[in-house]
Amino acid sequence: MARIIAVTNQKGGVGKTTTCVNLAASLAAMKRRVLLIDLDPQGNATTGCGLIKEELDTSVFDVLIGTHGVKEVMKPVMEDTIESGKYWVLPANGDLTGAEVVLLDLPSKETRLRAGLYEVDNEFDFILLDCPPALNMLTVNALSAAQGVLIPVQCEYYALEGLTALLQTIDRITHSLNPSLAVEGILRTMYDPRPSLTHDVSSQLHKHFGDKVYDTVIPRNIRLAEAPSYGLPVLHYEKQSRGAIAYLALAGEFIRKSGQ
Ligand code: ADP
Numbered sequence: 001m002a003r004i005i006a007v008t009n010q011k012g013g014v015g016k017t018t019t020c021v022n023l024a025a026s027l028a029a030m031k032r033r034v035l036l037i038d039l040d041p042q043g044n045a046t047t048g049c050g051l052i053k054e055e056l057d058t059s060v061f062d063v064l065i066g067t068h069g070v071k072e073v074m075k076p077v078m079e080d081t082i083e084s085g086k087y088w089v090l091p092a093n094g095d096l097t098g099a100e101v102v103l104l105d106l107p108s109k110e111t112r113l114r115a116g117l118y119e120v121d122n123e124f125d126f127i128l129l130d131c132p133p134a135l136n137m138l139t140v141n142a143l144s145a146a147q148g149v150l151i152p153v154q155c156e157y158y159a160l161e162g163l164t165a166l167l168q169t170i171d172r173i174t175h176s177l178n179p180s181l182a183v184e185g186i187l188r189t190m191y192d193p194r195p196s197l198t199h200d201v202s203s204q205l206h207k208h209f210g211d212k213v214y215d216t217v218i219p220r221n222i223r224l225a226e227a228p229s230y231g232l233p234v235l236h237y238e239k240q241s242r243g244a245i246a247y248l249a250l251a252g253e254f255i256r257k258s259g260q
């Protein structure tokens, strides 16, 4: 059975998409079978994996409304070589902008993604869900389908603001739609070891989340910001970079902690 992880934080720009793309590529390089699902109408994970949004015939939207199955829509990315690994993307484009409204009129609107994923449950080791920067119906679908929530947190002043709302949403979904949902891990992104603020935020995260805080931190690294414009995970853009090394380390820790 696939382990399904929602990468969520309703704050924008904290590194959700960067984490999804690079964790997917790193897990694939470690020979895990990975499906990355783009749930953001902006489609940044889609383009970050080298797919062209304008050329998509179908997208995750078609899976949510039930006209297509996951296998019909998902696309392979990356060559399967010894060093890298192929993984799959269920892409998104602007069609998803209307999903919120369309879903409202459909039965089981909160669990349509979960229903769609049954079909591929045995085909993957990990399914990563890149959530939009909002606690909307798309995020609810992600949290209903997932077993774990990976929360990227940027270690700056307002980092903890908003986490309470996210934890309340997780709690609500655990008590209603998905009892097996739990926080998988807290990932510190764009980490700068110098400012004392970073340490304050880190110690607060440890106080609240204990060993759920990953030991691996993702440094601020320009290669991570450049790679998406080439449609590549950083591992395939500059594999010696600090960003690539950090995401490989995260994949190792992620596999160890998930027992998969
Ligand atoms: P989100 O999906 O949470 O909105 P993104 O992953 O798109 O966040 O990241 C926001 C911006 O910051 C992007 O331009 C991305 O390239 C950049 N970025 C993300 N992580 C890093 C990092 N560790 N170092 C440098 N730039 C980063």
Ligand code: MG
Pocket: 016, 017, 018, 040, 044, 131
């Ligand atoms: Mg994003």
